[in-house]
Amino acid sequence: MPMASEAIRDYAVLLGDDSLILGHRLSEWCSRGPFLEEDLALSNTALDFIGRARMFYSYAAELSGSEVTEDFFAYQRDCRDFRNLLMCELPNGDFAFTMARQYLLDEFYCLFMAALAGSTDEHLAGIAGKAVKESGYHLRRSREWMLRLGDGTAARHARLQQAFDELWGYTAEFWLVDDLEGLLVADGVAVDVGTLHEEWHRDVAATLVDATIEMPVTEWSVSGGRKGVHTEALGHLLSDLQFVQKSYPGLEW
Amino acid sequence: MQSIHVVPAGDLERQKRRRDSALTAVWDLLDEVMDPEVPVLSLWDLGVLQDVRQDKAGLVITMTPTYSGCPALETMREDIMAKLKTIGCHDVRVETRLSPAWTTDWLSASARQRLMRHGISPPVIGEQVACPQCGSLVSEPVSEFGSTACKALYRCKECLEPFDYFKPL
Numbered sequence: 001m002p003m004a005s006e007a008i009r010d011y012a013v014l015l016g017d018d019s020l021i022l023g024h025r026l027s028e029w030c031s032r033g034p035f036l037e038e039d040l041a042l043s044n045t046a047l048d049f050i051g052r053a054r055m056f057y058s059y060a061a062e063l064s065g066s067e068v069t070e071d072f073f074a075y076q077r078d079c080r081d082f083r084n085l086l087m088c089e090l091p092n093g094d095f096a097f098t099m100a101r102q103y104l105l106d107e108f109y110c111l112f113m114a115a116l117a118g119s120t121d122e123h124l125a126g127i128a129g130k131a132v133k134e135s136g137y138h139l140r141r142s143r144e145w146m147l148r149l150g151d152g153t154a155a156r157h158a159r160l161q162q163a164f165d166e167l168w169g170y171t172a173e174f175w176l177v178d179d180l181e182g183l184l185v186a187d188g189v190a191v192d193v194g195t196l197h198e199e200w201h202r203d204v205a206a207t208l209v210d211a212t213i214e215m216p217v218t219e220w221s222v223s224g225g226r227k228g229v230h231t232e233a234l235g236h237l238l239s240d241l242q243f244v245q246k247s248y249p250g251l252e253w
Numbered sequence: 254m255q256s257i258h259v260v261p262a263g264d265l266e267r268q269k270r271r272r273d274s275a276l277t278a279v280w281d282l283l284d285e286v287m288d289p290e291v292p293v294l295s296l297w298d299l300g301v302l303q304d305v306r307q308d309k310a311g312l313v314i315t316m317t318p319t320y321s322g323c324p325a326l327e328t329m330r331e332d333i334m335a336k337l338k339t340i341g342c343h344d345v346r347v348e349t350r351l352s353p354a355w356t357t358d359w360l361s362a363s364a365r366q367r368l369m370r371h372g373i374s375p376p377v378i379g380e381q382v383a384c385p386q387c388g389s390l391v392s393e394p395v396s397e398f399g400s401t402a403c404k405a406l407y408r409c410k411e412c413l414e415p416f417d418y419f420k421p422l
Contacts, residue, residue: 023322037396037406044398051322055351126351130321133354133422141397 004187008121009063010083011184013073014226015124016056017084020074021234022105023049024241025092034095041141045102048134055127075245079228079235086225087170089234093163096156099145100163106139107203108174111196120188143207150211157212164208165216172221174200261358267303276305279312279337286336289328290401291419293371296329300359303350311344312337317355319422320402357421368419374407376421384409385416394418 026046033039057070087105092098113135116128149160175197177185184190208215224230244251260268271280283302288294296302296316304315314333318326330347337345357376360368365375372385374392381390389411396406399417407418 037398040396040400041398044402047322047324047402048320049322051318051320055321122352126354127321129354130318130351133356134321137397137420137422 005063007180007184008124008189009060010180011190012056012060012063012124014083014180016053016060016073017082018088019049019056020053020241021082021084021237022088023047023053024237025088025090026098026102028092029098038095042098045138045141048131048138052127052131052134055130059123059127071245075242079230079238081228082225082230082234082238083228084225084234085170085173086222086231087167087173089225089231089237090167090170091233093166094159096149096159097163097166099142099149100160100167102138103142103146103207104167104171104204106135106142107200107207108196109135110139111200112191112193115191115196119190124189146207146211146213150208150213160211161213164213165218168216168218169221173223173225176223176226178226260361263353263356264300264359267300267359270304271297274305276307276312278340279305279342282336282340283314283333286329286332289325289332290403291368291371291373293367294360294364296333298361298364298367300355301329311346312342314345314347315350316347317350317353319355323402325401355422357419360419372416373404374416374418376419378421382407382418384412384414386414387412392416 023046026042026049029039029042030046031039033042053074054070057073060073061068061070085105087101090101110132113128113132117125117132119125119128146160149156151157175193177193181190181193185192205215274280280297283305284295284297286296286302288296288299288301291299299319301316301319302314303317304313306313306315314337316326316329316333326349333347334345337343360375368375369383369385374382374385377383382392382394383390384392384407387409389409391410392407393410394405395408395415398404399406403420403422404417405420406415408415
């Protein structure tokens with residue numbers, strides 16, 4: 001396989017990893033939502049992300065050109081092979097934590113997918129063109145929740161503030177560009193995430209003001225997901241997600 | 254009410270492919286394949302059915318997914334294969350194409366009317382969502398997400414009935 005398509009395959013896998021891991025976390029809320037409508041919303045959002053993962057993985061499989069299918073990327077790789085952002089794999093915590101994470105990522109994906117829709121790689125651009133519409137819808141809801149929780153009762157407010165304080169150090173990783181992405185940015189394939197930071201920060205800051213949440217002041221930040229160095233949470237998540245294929249390799253039904 | 258049927262700009266290419274196709278019988282037969290979750294709309298009405306071609310290996314049907322994770326896509330694929338088998342077509346490939354991205358703008362005027370009669374309020378942008386039961390324009394959202402990926406849940410403030418609303422995308 002030529003170098004260029006190998007790099008694009010790896011980039012597609014990385015994007016699929018974000019979507020699958022976040023989608024799986026959201027799916028854990030199914031039947032546990034605070035009320036029926038929210039249960040549906042969380043499950044629907046999970047479906048959008050898992051669908052997105054399938055499109056990215058299928059494309060990666062196509063570029064691999066061998067017998068590999070989308071399932072290989074989801075079920076047959078180990079922790080260190082996954083390249084998702086650490087924030088996607090964090091355990092759900094309470095509803096405020098899940099929604100704060102969703103909000104931060106929705107703001108990110110709205111900008112990211114809009115930029116990827118202009119990729120020189122038509123397939124990635126096509127996936128992003130679909131995803132950006134869905135992310136816009138996700139953002140409307142997650143932003144609404146920031147206001148309802150932040151500007152709500154003292155207990156809601158405190159939980160949401162705590163969620164942002166815990167999550168903030170994970171946002172630094174959004175803006176890192178590794179060597180693979182650097183090469184693809186130069187070709188106009190990948191998104192130069194650094195250029196999105198300012199707008200993201202402005203939008204998030206505006207929402208936090210409306211939600212009466214203080215912008216977290218964190219002196220720590222973590223990264224590593226893009227290099228395959230994960231939190232302890234991912235192994236547990238994968239043991240659940242991959243259980244059937246690991247116990248019965250190749251099983252179909 | 255008289256209305257002029259206007260083809261949405263983004264849908265012209267698709268309409269043209271059908272009009273110029275030599276495989277008219279196949280297109281017409283596929284009009285009988287309905288969306289499994291909104292059975293008053295065919296895959297053509299919905300904008301999911303994009304192209305019908307023939308190559309050396311057989312028929313190639315192209316679809317575009319509505320939502321990335323829509324679980325109905327697999328059923329649609331199976332339904333297309335099953336329908337084509339009834340006319341003896343066994344060599345069929347169903348492919349998906351992502352671009353241009355599906356939009357509810359492609360729903361035709363007749364598709365929107367049928368949705369309304371089926372109890373699902375059709376998508377609107379910048380207008381009030383109409384109640385399919387009593388026609389009132391005074392309604393409120395109950396949930397941004399509904400029973401399927403493409404619907405939200407609304408409630409009529411006049412007749413007080415809840416109803417599905419097809420989300421604009």
